[in-house]
Amino acid sequence: MTDLNKLISLIQIPSKISIISHRNPDGDAIGSSLALYKILLKMTHSPKVIFPSEYPAFYKWMPELDKVIIADLDLKGAHEWIEKSDLIFCLDFNSLDRVDNLSECITFAKGKKVLIDHHQDMVPFADFIYSKVEASSTAEMVYDWIEMIKKLHFIDRDISNSLLTGIITDTGSFKYNVNPRVFNVVSDLLKREADYDNVQTRIYNSQSQKQLDLLGHCIANRMKLLEGKDASIIYLSKADFKDFQIGRGDTEGIVNYPLTVEKIKFSTFVTDQSNIIKFSFRSKGNIPVNELARDFFNGGGHINAAGGYMHTSLNKAMTKLEKVIPPFMKKYN
Numbered sequence: 001m002t003d004l005n006k007l008i009s010l011i012q013i014p015s016k017i018s019i020i021s022h023r024n025p026d027g028d029a030i031g032s033s034l035a036l037y038k039i040l041l042k043m044t045h046s047p048k049v050i051f052p053s054e055y056p057a058f059y060k061w062m063p064e065l066d067k068v069i070i071a072d073l074d075l076k077g078a079h080e081w082i083e084k085s086d087l088i089f090c091l092d093f094n095s096l097d098r099v100d101n102l103s104e105c106i107t108f109a110k111g112k113k114v115l116i117d118h119h120q121d122m123v124p125f126a127d128f129i130y131s132k133v134e135a136s137s138t139a140e141m142v143y144d145w146i147e148m149i150k151k152l153h154f155i156d157r158d159i160s161n162s163l164l165t166g167i168i169t170d171t172g173s174f175k176y177n178v179n180p181r182v183f184n185v186v187s188d189l190l191k192r193e194a195d196y197d198n199v200q201t202r203i204y205n206s207q208s209q210k211q212l213d214l215l216g217h218c219i220a221n222r223m224k225l226l227e228g229k230d231a232s233i234i235y236l237s238k239a240d241f242k243d244f245q246i247g248r249g250d251t252e253g254i255v256n257y258p259l260t261v262e263k264i265k266f267s268t269f270v271t272d273q274s275n276i277i278k279f280s281f282r283s284k285g286n287i288p289v290n291e292l293a294r295d296f297f298n299g300g301g302h303i304n305a306a307g308g309y310m311h312t313s314l315n316k317a318m319t320k321l322e323k324v325i326p327p328f329m330k331k332y333n
């Protein structure tokens, strides 16, 4: 981390602090933010967690989540807190365009900015930067950061559960993005009484019937295999969104299912949302979906998980996918 000692001396003084994560916060965004929040509380700071938009309902159980400011619901409150913050932590995003309605406010805020993130192609907008693409999750990095500032003894059961949630979400329950370090971190969290079974159940066995029905619909009626049958596209139209009353978080994880087929190495999930087509890309092995996302779909991410968007129709988006994916796959076969 750059200037760690400077930051350590800075956080000795009780301060107003903003902890900000990205739009549509996932388990890692939420878990790392809430863990840091509680550590800072214990250090007698006055922290607040701010998300640009709402979180999926199945994370509601997480400790202190009810105290978070959602900028979509309270933009004024979010701006006021950021403006008076002495320190602004930015977690789990690599550039300010991931926090849209807050980005200007953060840019012009007087507080020192601290970035903790594991995404590639980081834009260096912060005063202190802790960026590590090999990390499994931002939660793992927040744990490391807590160790760097010598506050591991502050990690209680709630904080352990929050960090574990981040790690479990971003590794798909230890299926990808793992490294030797993350197992040591989890081992220590379990010693600090993280509720391992409960966290797993809350994340992976708490779907609604509607979500399972939607998954069935996607696989049975909305999945296209491309030539060579090593790449797939699942698409959802505006009508599907209406028919299934799809809400926040309902489509999470669908993109991963095609990869359970041995031959399929690349999976795309496309959704037609009000005036924007959104893409999720996942892959197995050495297929760099972040490059495809960057080169053709205004996006980016990690080698095996990336996202993008286009302002176009679903039809045109599908045509483009079907045109660019096969030659892309050929490059890596």
Ligand SMILES: [Mn+2]
Binding pocket: 028, 029, 092, 118, 137, 138, 170
């Ligand atoms: Mn993450």
